[in-house]
Amino acid sequence: xxxxxxxxxxxxxxxxxxxxxxxxxxxxxxxxxxxxxxxxxxxxxxxxxxxxxxxxxxxxxxxxxxxxxxxxxxxxxxxxxxxxxxxxxxxxxxxxxxxxxxxxxxxxxxxxxxxxxxxxxxxxxxxxxxxxxxxxxxxxxxxxxxxxxxxxxxxxxxxxxxxxxxxxxxxxxxxxxxxxxxxxxxxxxxxxxxxxxxxxxxxxxxxxxxxxxxxxxxxxxxxxxxxxxxxxxxxxxxxxxxxxxxxxxxxxxxxxxxxxxxxxxxxxxxxxxxxxxxxxxxxxxxxxxxxxxxxxxxxxxxxxxxxxxxxxxxxxxxxxxxxxxxxxxxxxxxxxxxxxxxxxxxxxxxxxxxxxxxxxxxxxxxxxxxxxxxxxxxxxxxxxxxxxxxxxxxxxxxxxxxxxxxxxxxxxxxxxxxxxxxxxxxxxxxxxxxxxxxxxxxxxxxxxxxxxxxxxxxxxxxxxxxxxxxxxxxxxxxxxxxxxxxxxxxxxxxxxxxxxxxxxxxxxxxxxxxxxxxxxxxxxxxxxxxxxxxxxxxxxxxxxxxxxxxxxxxxxxxxxxxxxxxxxxxxxxxxxxxxxxxxxxxxxxxxxxxxxxxxxxxxxxxxxxxxxxxxxxxxxxxxxxx
DNA sequence: ATAGGGTTAG
Numbered sequence: 254x255x256x257x258x259x260x261x262x263x264x265x266x267x268x269x270x271x272x273x274x275x276x277x278x279x280x281x282x283x284x285x286x287x288x289x290x291x292x293x294x295x296x297x298x299x300x301x302x303x304x305x306x307x308x309x310x311x312x313x314x315x316x317x318x319x320x321x322x323x324x325x326x327x328x329x330x331x332x333x334x335x336x337x338x339x340x341x342x343x344x345x346x347x348x349x350x351x352x353x354x355x356x357x358x359x360x361x362x363x364x365x366x367x368x369x370x371x372x373x374x375x376x377x378x379x380x381x382x383x384x385x386x387x388x389x390x391x392x393x394x395x396x397x398x399x400x401x402x403x404x405x406x407x408x409x410x411x412x413x414x415x416x417x418x419x420x421x422x423x424x425x426x427x428x429x430x431x432x433x434x435x436x437x438x439x440x441x442x443x444x445x446x447x448x449x450x451x452x453x454x455x456x457x458x459x460x461x462x463x464x465x466x467x468x469x470x471x472x473x474x475x476x477x478x479x480x481x482x483x484x485x486x487x488x489x490x491x492x493x494x495x496x497x498x499x500x501x502x503x504x505x506x507x508x509x510x511x512x513x514x515x516x517x518x519x520x521x522x523x524x525x526x527x528x529x530x531x532x533x534x535x536x537x538x539x540x541x542x543x544x545x546x547x548x549x550x551x552x553x554x555x556x557x558x559x560x561x562x563x564x565x566x567x568x569x570x571x572x573x574x575x576x577x578x579x580x581x582x583x584x585x586x587x588x589x590x591x592x593x594x595x596x597x598x599x600x601x602x603x604x605x606x607x608x609x610x611x612x613x614x615x616x617x618x619x620x621x622x623x624x625x626x627x628x629x630x631x632x633x634x635x636x637x638x639x640x641x642x643x644x645x646x647x648x649x650x651x652x653x654x655x656x657x658x659x660x661x662x663x664x665x666x667x668x669x670x671x672x673x674x675x676x677x678x679x680x681x682x683x684x685x686x687x688x689x690x691x692x693x694x695x696x697x698x699x700x701x702x703x704x705x706x707x708x709x710x711x712x713x714x715x716x717x718x719x720x721x722x723x724x725x726x727x728x729x730x731x732x733x734x735x736x737x738x739x740x741x742x743x744x745x746x747x748x749x750x751x752x753x754x755x756x757x758x759x760x761x762x763x764x765x766x767x768x769x770x771x772x773x774x775x776x777x778x779x780x781x782x783x784x785x786x787x788x789x790x791x792x793x794x795x796x797x798x799x800x801x802x803x804x805x806x807x808x809x810x811x812x813x814x815x816x817x818x819x820x821x822x823x824x825x826x827x828x829x830x831x832x833x834x835x836x837x838x839x840x841x842x843x844x845x846x847x848x849x850x851x852x853x854x855x856x857x858x859x860x861x862x863x864x865x866x867x868x869x870x871x872x873x874x875x876x877x878x879x
Numbered sequence: 880a881t882a883g884g885g886t887t888a889g
Contacts, residue, residue, distance in 0.1 A: 343880080374880055409881040416882095440882040471883040508884050540885045547886065577886045608887050615888055644888045651889065679889035710889090837889095863889065 272302070276309040285317035304332040308340035315344030333364045339371045351379035355388065368395065370404045377410035381417035389414040393427075402427075409437040416445030440468045447476025467500040475509030478516070486513035487522060504535050511544040515551035518833040518860055521753040523548045524557075539565055543574045550581030553831045553858040553865060570601050572609075580612035585865045586875045588620025595629075605637050607645070614648035618655055619864055621878045626652045643669075647676035654684025655878065659693055675704045682711065686718050694718050709735070709742045710836070710862075747812040747834040749820050758815035761807065771818045775809050779818070783848045791841040813842045813859060821853060830857045837861045843879075847871050 272295060279288045292310065295302070302310060307330035314323035327341040338361045345354040358376045361368060368376070373396055380389035393402070393411055401407045408431055415424035428434065428442050439462045446455035459465070459473050470493045477486035490510045493500060507530045514523035527545055535541045542565045549557035558581050565574040575598045582591035595613050598605065605613075610633050617626030630649050633639045646669045653662040662681060666673050678697040685694035694715060701711040712735050719727040735742065748757040758765065765771065790805045808814075813834050820830040838846075838861040850857050851871035859866045867874035 346880095371880070378881085406881050413882065435881070437882040442882090444883065466882090468883045473883090475883060503883095505884050511885085543885045545885095571885095573886050575886090580886065580888095583888095606886095611887050618888090642888095647888050654889095676888055681889085683889060714889095 273306050273309045276313045280313045281316045283317055285319055288313045302330055304334040304337040308336045311340040311344055315347055320348050335366050335369055338366060342375045346375045351382045354379045367399060370401050370407055373407045374410040377414040381414045384418050386418035403431055405435045409435055409441055412438050413441045416441055421445055421449055436464055436466050440472050444472045450480055452480060470500055471506045471509050478509055478513045483513040483516040486510060504538050504541055507541055508544050511548045515548040518552050519750060520552035521750055523552055539569050539571050543577050546577050553860055555585055570603055572603050575603055576608045576612055583612050583616030583619060586619045588616045588622045591616030607639055607642055610639055611644050614645060618648055618652035623652055623656045643671050643674050647680050650677055651680035654680055657688045659684060659688060659690055682714050706738060709740050745812050745836045747816040747832050749816045749832045751823050756819055758812045760812045761810045770822060771815055774818045775814055782852050786848050788848050808841050811839060811842050813838060830855055833860045847873055
């Protein structure tokens with residue numbers, strides 16, 4: 254380019270047609286220096302650009318990350334033409350300045366410039382980002398008037414605008430009216446339905462659409478993931494690879510499927526997808542590595558998680574990666590590692606944000622680092638200028654509550670500058686259970702029943718507190734309330750992956766093909782061994798007011814015990830067992846698992862609703878602090 | 880030029 258330009262610039266050009274193609278060829282190639290040289294020479298010759306040339310120059314500067322110069326040229330040329338205005342609208346949008354785009358569009362309007370199929374998509378994108386549905390509707394009206402409603406780009410942009418402004422009915426109305434629908438219109442609508450939780454409507458469209466591209470598949474996969482339907486997400490990912498060889502998964506596709514592995518703790522599936530991502534050249538993608546980090550952490554493998562983190566660190570100093578690593582340590586109860594990672598992050602010169610502190614504080618609370626946690630809570634605003642939010646207060650309530658400092662926790666709630674939400678009272682309630690404080694428990698539970706009446710976990714928690722105190726009448730009252738409110742109790746279930754296949758167990762479940770074997774183990778072999786090792790069943794975790802013997806039986810068949818038994822029976826010695834439970838692990842299972850880990854010399858990693866428990870040699874990583 | 884996106888407390 255340089256050698257090509259030299260002889261050309263030596264001539265004495267007088268025509269726009271000379272400069273315009275030069276600027277055009279410098280656009281999008283990050284050749285700012287060359288662009289500036291040409292511009293300087295032009296100025297030296299006293300040549301003033303017209304609207305056409307001005308637009309080309311604006312485009313060159315904007316694409317070279319010099320928005321200021323682009324804006325300067327726009328104002329200097331100051332020609333009321335759609336062409337020039339389009340160029341500055343594109344420049345602003347490219348740099349994420351939506352407000353400025355809207356202002357320019359407003360000015361076009363005052364000047365009587367109608368805008369064309371190049372203008373509308375950009376303006377609509379800004380309307381979507383700023384949730385300006387009324388301006389969006391005006392643009393819709395205008396595009397109708399000039400006959401652009403069914404333009405491929407304008408149509409899709411309009412649908413996307415309605416989707417982002419949460420107006421699915423108008424999005425659908427327009428979609429139904431369109432005669433020629435681009436794939437992207439279908440995709441935008443599918444994504445909108447998924448965001449609304451309208452899975453069936455999205456599936457219906459996906460089934461009906463004439464041609465699918467990678468975005469269609471990705472929209473469905475990420476939609477399933479976002480709605481907690483991990484199985485469907487993973488299934489569809491496989492379907493895509495099997496049935497549609499034309500589509501090539503890209504980094505967004507991988508990012509959409511990884512949280513599904515994380516959600517269902519499907520470590521082997523996750524590894525396969527990791528290999529797949531490497532094969533298609535995504536190993537150096539920071540977002541992918543961060544998503545992999547989170548996936549491995551949530552699947553119970555801190556080692557793999559750390560490796561992903563180190564891969565990122567080799568090339569980048571990325572805030573999200575630091576946050577994910579800190580949060581990973583926190584969820585595994587490795588508070589001191591969370592703290593040291595935080596300190597490393599500060600040394601590396603990264604400014605922590607609110608997510609950093611939720612990770613750090615929850616790490617401290619899971620590990621009983623009370624004073625350290627309180628210190629960082631104090632520092633976060635004073636030293637790091639991060640304003641504490643409700644989630645940080647929740648962590649501190651948890652921190653104090655777990656440590657038995659209930660009065661201080663309650664005091665903090667009354668003094669915090671915002672309203673206490675479900676996370677605050679939830680932390681308080683579990684602290685009350687741990688430290689057997691009925692009085693505060695009832696206050697916390699009452700708030701929770703109002704704040705999230707549909708969450709069955711809260712009723713169960715209070716019920717357990719009553720049960721532990723032997724208050725069976727209150728337990729019954731609560732059961733009646735639960736029924737009256739129409740709350741469905743979330744059944745406890747656990748699952749484990751063996752040879753890449755997940756096996757799911759419900760409490761007392763006998764439907765598994767190997768149920769006979771599992772029950773023999775749990776009812777016969779195991780009790781002998783663990784009772785010899787000093788195990789006494791802790792029946793206080795059983796809700797029903799039934800005989801001790803019955804209580805013991807219901808304990809023996811808790812879903813996590815079934816999953817662990819299945820794992821022991823179906824894997825060779827030395828293989829780490831990984832079990833995931835949808836609720837909190839029960840205290841009796843916790844005790845039993847510690848003993849199992851010693852007797853059978855097995856490392857057992859249990860992920861419950863809140864955190865990980867690493868059982869090894871008769872101990873748990875949580876140090877019984879949970 | 881349009882559609883799909885990583886980390887967040889109990």
